[in-house]
Amino acid sequence: MxxxxxxxxxxxxxxxxxxxxxxxxxxxxxxxxxxxxxxxxxxxxxxxxxxxxxxxxxxEQYGLAHxxxxxxxxxxxxxxxxxxxxxxxxxxxxxxxxxxxxxxxxxxxxxxxxxxxxxxxxxxxxxxxxxxxxxxxxxxPPTPAGRGNPITLPEEALQQKRQPSYEDTGSFMQQSRPTSTPNDQLVAQLNEIMSQPRTGGGQLFSAKRDHLGRKQRCANPLTYIDTPSGRYLAAKSDGWLRVQPADFGTLARMTATMP
Known part of the structure; x- marks a missing residue:
């Protein structure tokens, strides 16, 4: 070694x-x-x-072969x-x-x-x-954590919402009503983060061998983005997305616990 x-x-x-x-x-x-x-x-x-x-x-020059x-x-x-x-x-x-x-x-x-x-x-x-x-x-690359609080959303909340049509509701009145969900504010916060210029980014993976020696790779890699306001980490699990400011300790802890 x-x-x-x-x-x-x-x-x-x-x-x-x-x-x-x-x-x-x-x-x-x-x-x-x-x-x-x-x-x-x-x-x-x-x-x-x-x-x-x-x-x-x-x-040979570095003494690593002869x-x-x-x-x-x-x-x-x-x-x-x-x-x-x-x-x-x-x-x-x-x-x-x-x-x-x-x-x-x-x-x-x-x-x-x-x-x-x-x-x-x-x-x-x-x-x-x-x-x-x-x-x-x-x-x-060393980057300070971004600003704000963690954002946790069901992945379906990120899908483009379709406005109900007359065929759906049977009423033109209902079609004109604004639609919103409890997640809309969180989606807006997430969009604000994702719309920032990127100064860097990457994906982190892990793999471990089971008791039979078979290599098991993590199901969901971690993704980080660097912006002028700092670093953010995105992690998916069981249909949920969590985006949070990430300093060195947060990123190391999440890496260690990748399933």
């Missing part, structure tokens, strides 16, 4: 992953790699071979990604910025955080296993 923080290019981590003989990569670690796909389609693998040589050289072998500490860290009992990940971005991601995995004893930065680097860092949710949230 890694003992300290290390930053390596995307292609270097991919090369180490392949050399360690690991299966399909976690979706939070998938990033765009620039190379000439036309050459590869034509059977010319020279560009791919160049990327592989460069990746190996970078791994003699064609990945350093055991890095190999064990990547293996933890595959075998973790608990994992949290997020996709996020700042306004007009590229999508970034963060993945935190834990086996109950060891834990690792991997952050994809804007400049296409993976930053790997050991973290405390009992603070995995906090480690995930700590990688997000």
């Amino acid at each position: 890694l003992r300290s923080r290390v930053a390596i290019p995307v292609t270097a981590l991919y090369q180490a992953w392949q050399a360690a003989g690991l299966p399909t990569m976690h979706r939070a670690l998938l990033a765009q790699v620039d190379f000439d796909e036309g050459l590869l389609e034509s059977g010319d693998v020279s560009e791919l071979e160049r990327l592989q040589r460069s990746a190996w050289a970078q791994l 003699g064609g072998q990945v350093h055991p500490d890095l190999a064990n860290a990547l293996r933890l990604v595959v075998e973790a009992g608990v994992e949290y990940w997020a996709f996020f971005s700042l306004k007009d910025g590229p999508q970034q991601s963060v993945l935190v995995v834990s086996n109950g004893q060891d834990a690792l955080r991997i952050v994809l930065t804007q400049d296409q680097q993976f930053v790997l860092e050991p973290v405390r296993a009992d603070e995995a949710p906090q480690a995930l949230v700590g990688a997000l």
Whole structure:
């Protein structure tokens, strides 16, 4: 397992992953790699071979590979990604910025955080296993909580209300009456939040293994939006939507309790 923080290019981590003989990569670690796909389609693998040589050289430069072998500490860290009992990940971005991601995995004893930065680097860092949710949230852009109180609504309250027609009521008089529900004020408050300019945002996910070792992903990810007035968190559950101002503690607590 890694003992300290290390930053390596995307292609270097991919090369180490392949050399360690690991299966399909976690979706939070998938990033765009620039190379000439036309050459590869034509059977010319020279560009791919160049990327592989460069990746190996970078791994050796950082002391993470030698003699064609990945350093055991890095190999064990990547293996933890595959075998973790608990994992949290997020996709996020700042306004007009590229999508970034963060993945935190834990086996109950060891834990690792991997952050994809804007400049296409993976930053790997050991973290405390009992603070995995906090480690995930700590990688997000820091933003203060938004203003106001939590808003809880049935999802059906957000559907466009249809005005009753003559066929529904049998009366033109009833058609002209204004319609309202107890949720209208809350919907208006929610619309006010959602109409603010976005300065950033993201989605947070979790997965855990059951007693048979099967990975169970959360049914409803958390969504956060950053606005000039602060950060808001949206969570869905059993037909209900809850939107609330979210500081670091709120986001970490909600992440830890994702079903």
